[in-house]
Amino acid sequence: MAYSEKVVDHYNNPRNVGSLDKSADTVGTGIVGAPECGDVMKLQVKINSDGVIDDAKFKTFGCGSAIASSSLATEWLKGKTLDEAQEIKNTEIVEELNLPPVKIHCSVLAEDAIKAALNDYREKQGIPTVGNAKSVV
């Protein structure tokens, strides 16, 4: 199967690979997926005192589209407020990366990872969580 140029670019030059201190109060971590299904994503956001995401990192076990979806998500997250980040839709990721139908689940997983990371941060801050997105660890 041929990947789109954008997927290949993210795969070859992934943005923001790495980890943030998951024990920090200012960091939200979302780990979603399952090894048996062939994809697990870890997405982390660091939120500054203005409530803006000033850093985002990811690590992904999965196919090229899964790596690209999470890499793109970290790019989009930076500079957004919690509310703005909450609005990122998987369909936008599909569109941006030209994902074929069999790879749509990769974008869904990325959206889940974002929401799980935001909820993890909200829990740490004692803010009510939104929806039921939750990190597995």
Added chain:
Amino acid sequence: MSLKLPIYMDYQATTPMDLRVLEEMLPYFTDTFGNAASRNHSYGWEAEKAVDDGRERIANVIGADPREIIFTSGATESDNMALKGVAETYKTKGKHIITSMIEHKAIIDSAKRLETWGFDVTYITPREDGMTTAKMVEEAMTDETILVSIMTANNEIGVINPIREIGELCRSKKILFHTDGTQGFGKIPLDVNDDFIDLMSISAHKIYGPKGVGALYVRRRKPRVRLAAIIDGGGHERGMRSGTLNVSGVVGFGKAAELCQEEMKEEGIRLTNMRDKFKATLMESLEEVYLNGHETLRIPGNLNVSFPYVEGESLIMGLKDVAVSSGSACTSASLEPSYVLKAMGRGDELAHSSIRFGLGRFTTQDEVDFVAEKTVEVVNRMRDMSPLYEMVKEGIDLSKVEWAQH
């Protein structure tokens, strides 16, 4: 060192044709183009002679009588013909068939078809090393069993089954024994008499011959195997497979078989040495590399390994200068990892992380060295990017995590 990229390392999928094979085939497209079934002129006689020569060369590789070789379009057709043909002919004797979970889809799906025809099929779960033993087959036998179909060597993991013991067992119970010999024919010594084989599927394109031609070995005596045809028509191939013979294909198949027979020993040693060195390099350079399938009882050119915490499809994407196959069929909508590895008890996670490296006649040591180096580089890169690898390094037991299935 200049290598032609991408490097082909998928010899269990198909092989390039050997130029010696092509040369021998060429006249049969244009000059000696007759129909082997034409009895009234020299064009037909010459074509028939070419087919007979091909038949003989193929029969020689497995100690068969040339009359026992029935040409088909490939091993998939041969597998269909063997299972459905035997089932149809022997259904009054019994309606039970034995095969294994890790057979090629041409066997599994034919067996599933037979289930819809009212047959019972036992699919044996192989051992963890991918082998199906005679004891397992014996335990699955019933008074109703008419056919056992166990592959000679597996296409994904290359593991060679104890064909002789299984054959001997079947013969002693008067049950027909079919083996899908696609991956073994021409690569390892096989003899239909010593190995008690009644039917065997073979294919030309896996042995440096042309695509679109294969054969089914059908035993003529002790016992004489009768087979209902799937394809009816002009009564070619002893009525078992009608259709004008692919003369040039048969010529190429014959030449390819002969070359394999002549070069089997040295080529087997060469490939085994390269493969084992390749495996050693991977295991020395990387932590946690798992070999899938038996360590030594496998066809010479096959290496199937799992790299935990790295997903196969992304690994292959990184190995863009290498043509290999992943055990993970993540590219299909099903998202199912290899059914072969799953049946062997490899967890889904390891099945998703597997790569099949297939070495063959035109593989060089330089190519293997290049691929080994690239593989180590990409696995390390993907592990640096893997949340699973990070979790394991932090001391988290992945099997204890409550993953959210999606």
